[in-house]
Amino acid sequence: MNRLILALLCAGFIHTAQAQTALPAPLPDFLRYYQMAAERGDPEAQMKMGWAYDKGDGVERDAKKAVDWYRRAALQNEPTAQYNLALLLIEGRDVPKDAATGVDFLTRAASQNLTLAQSFLASLYEQGREVAKSDAEAVKWLTRAANNGDAAAMNNLALKYARGEGVARDPAQALKLMKAAAQQGNALAQLNLGTMYREGLEGTPVDFAEALTWLTRAAEQGNVAAQGKLGWMHLKGQGTEANPKEAVKWFVLAAKEGDTDAQTQLGWMAEQGLGVPKNEALALQAYTEAAGRKHPIAANNLGTLYRDGRGVKADPVEAARWFRVAADVGDAMGQYNLATLLEASPATVDEALGWYRRAADQNLSAAQSRLGWLLLERSQDADAVKYLTRAAEQNDAQAQNNLGVLYESGRSVEKNPATAAGWYRRAAEAGDAAAQNNLGALLRDGHGVPQNLEKAAEWFKRASEQGYAKAMLNLGAVYEQQARAASGKPRLAGPAASVPAPATSAPTAIPLPAMVAPVAQPLK
Numbered sequence: 001m002n003r004l005i006l007a008l009l010c011a012g013f014i015h016t017a018q019a020q021t022a023l024p025a026p027l028p029d030f031l032r033y034y035q036m037a038a039e040r041g042d043p044e045a046q047m048k049m050g051w052a053y054d055k056g057d058g059v060e061r062d063a064k065k066a067v068d069w070y071r072r073a074a075l076q077n078e079p080t081a082q083y084n085l086a087l088l089l090i091e092g093r094d095v096p097k098d099a100a101t102g103v104d105f106l107t108r109a110a111s112q113n114l115t116l117a118q119s120f121l122a123s124l125y126e127q128g129r130e131v132a133k134s135d136a137e138a139v140k141w142l143t144r145a146a147n148n149g150d151a152a153a154m155n156n157l158a159l160k161y162a163r164g165e166g167v168a169r170d171p172a173q174a175l176k177l178m179k180a181a182a183q184q185g186n187a188l189a190q191l192n193l194g195t196m197y198r199e200g201l202e203g204t205p206v207d208f209a210e211a212l213t214w215l216t217r218a219a220e221q222g223n224v225a226a227q228g229k230l231g232w233m234h235l236k237g238q239g240t241e242a243n244p245k246e247a248v249k250w251f252v253l254a255a256k257e258g259d260t261d262a263q264t265q266l267g268w269m270a271e272q273g274l275g276v277p278k279n280e281a282l283a284l285q286a287y288t289e290a291a292g293r294k295h296p297i298a299a300n301n302l303g304t305l306y307r308d309g310r311g312v313k314a315d316p317v318e319a320a321r322w323f324r325v326a327a328d329v330g331d332a333m334g335q336y337n338l339a340t341l342l343e344a345s346p347a348t349v350d351e352a353l354g355w356y357r358r359a360a361d362q363n364l365s366a367a368q369s370r371l372g373w374l375l376l377e378r379s380q381d382a383d384a385v386k387y388l389t390r391a392a393e394q395n396d397a398q399a400q401n402n403l404g405v406l407y408e409s410g411r412s413v414e415k416n417p418a419t420a421a422g423w424y425r426r427a428a429e430a431g432d433a434a435a436q437n438n439l440g441a442l443l444r445d446g447h448g449v450p451q452n453l454e455k456a457a458e459w460f461k462r463a464s465e466q467g468y469a470k471a472m473l474n475l476g477a478v479y480e481q482q483a484r485a486a487s488g489k490p491r492l493a494g495p496a497a498s499v500p501a502p503a504t505s506a507p508t509a510i511p512l513p514a515m516v517a518p519v520a521q522p523l524k
Contacts, residue, residue: 028058038069046073047081054084063094074105082109083117090130099130110141118145119153126156135166146177154181155189162202171203182214190218191226198229198238208239219250227254228262235275244275255286263290264298271301271310280311291322296331299323303337316341327355335359336367343374365391369399376402381412392423400427401435408438408447417448428459436463437471444478453478 027035031052037045050069053062067088073081082105088095089102103124109117122141125134139160145153158177161170178196181189194214200206212233218226231250234243248269254262267286270279284305290298299322305311307319320341326334336359342352353374359367372388375381385406391399404423407416421442427435440459443452457478463471 025059031058038072041076043073043076043078043081046070046076047078047084050081050084054088063088067095074108077108077112079109079112079114079117082106082112083114083120086117086120090124103130110144113144113148115145115148115150115153118142118148119150119156122153122156135160137166139166149184151181151184151186151189154178154184155186155192158189158192174202175204182217185217185221187218187221187223187226190214190221191223191229194218194226195229198233208233210239212239219253222257224254224257224259224262227251227257228259228265231262231265244269248275255289258289258293260290260293260295260298263287264295264301267298267301271305280305282311284311291325294325294329296326296329296334299326299329300331300334300337303334307337307341327358330362332359332362332364332367335362336364336370339367339370360387360390363390363394365394365396365399368394369396369402372399373402385412392426395426395430397427397430397432397435400424400430401432401438404435404438408442417442419448421448428462431466433463433466433468433471436460436466437468437474440471440474444474453482 026032031049034045034048034052038049046069050066050073052058052066053069054066055061067085070081070085070088074085086102086106086109087093089098090106091097103121106117106121106124110121118141122138122145123129124131125137125141127133131137139157142153142157142160146157154177158174158181159165160167161177162174163169175193175196178189178193182193191214194211196202196204196211197207197214198211212230215226215230215233219230227250231247231254233239233247234250235247236242248266251262251266251269255266263286267283267290269275270286271283272278276282284302287298287302287305291302303319303322303326306315306322308314320338323334323338323341327338335355339352339355339359342348342355353371356367356371356374360371368387368391372384372386372391375384375387385403388399388403388406392403400423404420404427405411406413406420407423408420409415421439424435424439424442428439436459440456440463442448443456443459445451457475460471460475460478464475
């Protein structure tokens with residue numbers, strides 16, 4: 001038996017307890033000497049040992065040993081060790097969290113002029129994280145870091161001066177600090193400086209050339225927000241000639257990084273053929289990316305593609321799903337478009353009214369106009385007049401015509417043909433055929449306006465050219481009247497050829513169907 005055990009041991013089939021205990025790997029030479037110095041009390045060597053165990057540099061990572069070595073150095077006022085120890089304790093990374101002790105060591109490091117510690121301590125005070133929120137303390141530590149030349153601290157301090165947080169508001173100082181940080185190559189400062197010049201923020205004069213310079217520098221460093229803003233500048237010709245193709249280049253870069261605004265704008269440009277060949281399939285892809293993250297404009301525009309069957313097979317259910325995504329986050333256009341689909345079914349018409357109302361209350365004129373019409377059908381005249389008036393005042397031609405009908409007939413408002421004529425004229429000049437016909441009728445009959453058959457005929461003709469049948473009939477009657485007056489012949493007996501004033505039960509013009517109502521929209 002003993003011989004068998006010996007044979008198995010020799011063959012490696014049986015391991016002794018001693019064989020199972022792995023010896024620690026020998027330290028690299030540089031760490032071996034650091035450890036020797038650290039054990040003799042050298043604070044820099046202790047910090048280096050802490051770093052090695054913190055990052056797993058030359059040894060297996062061990063947060064507890066890292067804390068031990070950092071603490072030994074920190075207690076000897078080694079600032080980098082104090083900072084690194086603070087990070088571990090505040091964040092509780094693989095060691096018990098001890099924020100109070102962490103903040104204490106962080107403050108010690110910052111007080112020894114360690115820039116990283118100053119910036120981090122400022123962020124804690126700004127956020128009210130692990131310490132009482134204090135903009136004044138944040139400014140104090142940002143100022144020290146900025147005086148050390150830290151560009152990020154300069155940027156953050158500039159924002160404090162711009163907003164008057166923890167310090168007296170000083171736009172000039174804000175601009176000075178922002179420029180200093182931007183000139184050091186800080187991409188965020190370049191973005192902020194470019195934005196200040198582009199939008200004239202914080203008292204900075206608008207300067208598109210300067211804005212273009214700084215946004216370009218930030219964008220070339222990969223700053224996604226700058227790429228998106230730069231795309232807009234090239235699209236609109238701000239500080240440079242308008243160049244949709246160049247705009248697309250920057251929108252694509254931002255879109256690839258997941259910027260939903262850029263994805264949405266890229267989709268719009270592909271849908272319109274602006275800067276790229278028209279490509280509704282590409283628009284669908286871009287909108288889908290952004291809409292999947294609940295971007296309201298992208299969701300609404302994606303819904304229009306599914307509704308209209310552009311770039312994808314028409315699918316009203318999918319269209320409604322995306323319109324609802326936009327509607328649920330408060331997008332007025334999405335609410336309107338969802339309502340137009342729901343209105344088609346008697347089972348959901350009440351829900352449609354609710355969405356129209358929500359969009360109308362956001363001052364969307366198309367929703368106000370349509371809601372006013374539907375409320376008239378339900379004899380809710382007071383609300384109908386309110387919404388039609390709001391839409392008419394925003395130059396919605398259908399609402400102007402329908403409001404004119406109410407004033408002409410005296411339904412829910414005091415009868416006033418002159419006011420009716422005013423609304424008809426505004427809608428007629430905007431090209432609304434029903435309003436052109438109705439204005440012509442007032443001019444023909446001299447209701448609310450001086451009688452003028454020549455002008456009446458002009459409006460009837462303009463409506464007729466749009467295929468409006470009642471205007472054709474009225475125009476024929478005017479021509480007949482003029483022809484018989486010229487010949488001295490009496491009019492033929494029979495029903496009058498002219499169209500009487502609109503019935504008081506409802507406006508004459510039927511709103512445009514939802515398919516041609518305003519739908520997709522670019523970003524503002």
